[in-house]
Amino acid sequence: xxxxxxxxxxxxxxxxxxxxxxxxxxxxxxxxxxxxxxxxxxxxxxxxxxxxxxxxxxxxxxxxxxxxxxxxxxxxxxxxxxxxxxxxxxxxxxxxxxxxxxxxxxxxxx
Amino acid sequence: xxxxxxxxxxxxxxxxxxxxxxxxxxxxxxxxxxxxxxxxxxxxxxxxxxxxxxxxxxxxxxxxxxxxxxxxxxxxxxxxxxxxxxxxxxxxxxxxxxxxxxxxxxxxxxxxxxxx
Numbered sequence: 001x002x003x004x005x006x007x008x009x010x011x012x013x014x015x016x017x018x019x020x021x022x023x024x025x026x027x028x029x030x031x032x033x034x035x036x037x038x039x040x041x042x043x044x045x046x047x048x049x050x051x052x053x054x055x056x057x058x059x060x061x062x063x064x065x066x067x068x069x070x071x072x073x074x075x076x077x078x079x080x081x082x083x084x085x086x087x088x089x090x091x092x093x094x095x096x097x098x099x100x101x102x103x104x105x106x107x108x109x110x
Numbered sequence: 111x112x113x114x115x116x117x118x119x120x121x122x123x124x125x126x127x128x129x130x131x132x133x134x135x136x137x138x139x140x141x142x143x144x145x146x147x148x149x150x151x152x153x154x155x156x157x158x159x160x161x162x163x164x165x166x167x168x169x170x171x172x173x174x175x176x177x178x179x180x181x182x183x184x185x186x187x188x189x190x191x192x193x194x195x196x197x198x199x200x201x202x203x204x205x206x207x208x209x210x211x212x213x214x215x216x217x218x219x220x221x222x223x224x225x226x
Contacts, residue, residue: 036217041201041220043116043217043218044154046215046217049215086151087154093188095142095159096142097144097159097205098144098154098156099156100153100154100155102152102153103153105128
C-alpha cells in the first residue's frame with residue numbers, strides 16, 4: 001500500500017535558522033512526489049514535483065530533494081512569511097489521485 | 111498559472127438541509143476532479159473522483175447517497191452534502207487534473223462547512 005509519513009509534526013525556527021522537513025514514502029512505482037504549502041483555511045499551493053531519485057528543485061528559500069525512500073524540503077534562512085503547513089504527497093492511487101502525508105507545521109519567529 | 115475556483119469559502123447550515131459546493135477550473139479543461147476532506151491537524155483524505163460525463167468513483171467508507179457529485183462539464187464539478195449533520199462539518203477541498211498535463215496539481219481554496 002502506498003504510504004507517506006512526514007516528520008516532524010511541528011517545527012519552530014527562528015528567522016534565519018535553516019532546517020529540513022522529511023517525507024518518507026513507500027510506493028510500488030513512483031510516478032511523482034509533490035510538495036505543497038497550505039496556509040490556515042486555504043487549499044494547498046503547489047511547490048514542487050519530483051520524479052526520480054537524485055532530482056532536486058529550488059524555489060526561493062526552498063529546495064526539494066528526492067531519494068528512493070524519502071524526500072527532504074530544505075528551507076534556508078527562513079522568514080516569518082514561510083510559516084505554514086508543508087504537505088508531501090505521492091501521485092498514485094487507483095484514480096491517479098494524490099496520497100497525502102499529515103504535514104509539517106512550520107512556525108518561523110522573528 | 112492554472113487556477114481552480116471553489117465556492118463558497120464558508121457555509122453554515124442547519125442540520126437536515128443540503129449544501130452545494132462548486133469547483134471550477136478557470137483556464138484549463140479538467141477531465142478529472144477530486145474531492146477531499148480535511149479534519150483539523152489531519153491530512154487530506156480523498157472522498158471521490160469525478161470524471162466529466164460519467165459517474166463519480168467513491169472511496170471506501172464514503173456514502174455516495176450523502177455526498178452527491180456531478181461533473182457536468184470540463185470546467186465544473188459540484189459536491190452536494192445532503193441531509194447534513196454536525197459530523198459532516200469539515201473542510202472540503204477540490205482538486206482538478208489538467209487534461210493536457212494529466213497531473214493533479216491544482217487545488218481550490220476549500221470550503222469550511224459548519225452544520226448546526
